[in-house]
Amino acid sequence: MSTALVEPFPQVGVLMMRAYADLARVEQAKNLDEVLDLGPLELLPRPWDVTSCRDAGLRREVWEWLDAVVGWINTQHAWLADSLVPGCWPRHPHLVHEIGCLADQRRRAGLAVTSELLEEWHRYGLPQFLDRIHTRTRGICEDGHKNPPSATRTGRYLAAAAVDARQELFAQDVATRAAAAGSAGRAALRLVDGLLIDPTTGEVLP
Secondary structure: OOOOOOOOOOOOOHHHHHHHHHHHHHHHOOOHHHHHHHOOHHHOOOOOOHHHOOOHHHHHHHHHHHHHHHHHHHHHOOOOHHHOOOOOHHHOHHHHHHHHHHHHHHHHHHHOOOOHHHHHHHHHHHHHHHHHHHHHHOOOOOOOOOOOOOHHHHHHHHOHHHHHHHHHHHHHHHHHHHHHHHHHHHHHOEEEOOEEEOOOOOOEEO
């Protein structure tokens, strides 16, 4: 166990460094031709979003880094028990999404050549995150992970009957909009010298 008074922010691994380097290339590129070798840019992994990491090795590295960051936050920044990130955080999707973003912002702040980003992280990012932890979890996992109180309602939302009912509403809305657009299009046509003209495009219709 380290005897240092304060501990440094956890460093990313080799695969994460490579992913960040690719993203930096895209950010700095003056045109897309410079980064064609990276493939479809929308498929590039974003380490702050573990769901975007399709490579198994990278995904594992991201999970381990996030776990190290949570441990670092709990030991270096949390003071009261209700501001600790629960140990079961990987089983809380809302925490996973937030922790990834929070960790990435802290990483970027640590790389900056001034303290402004780090001060903003301390002033806004971290406190607001810890406040949300307190509000959303309310200590329900202090004695081990528990299912969220909203599980029953979520189950009803995902039930087949509820899904079908929403899809029917969507279909009705789309059909109504399509009918309205069709009526508007027909009303806009003009008869000129025996020819049916679309005044918007000038197209002569049969």
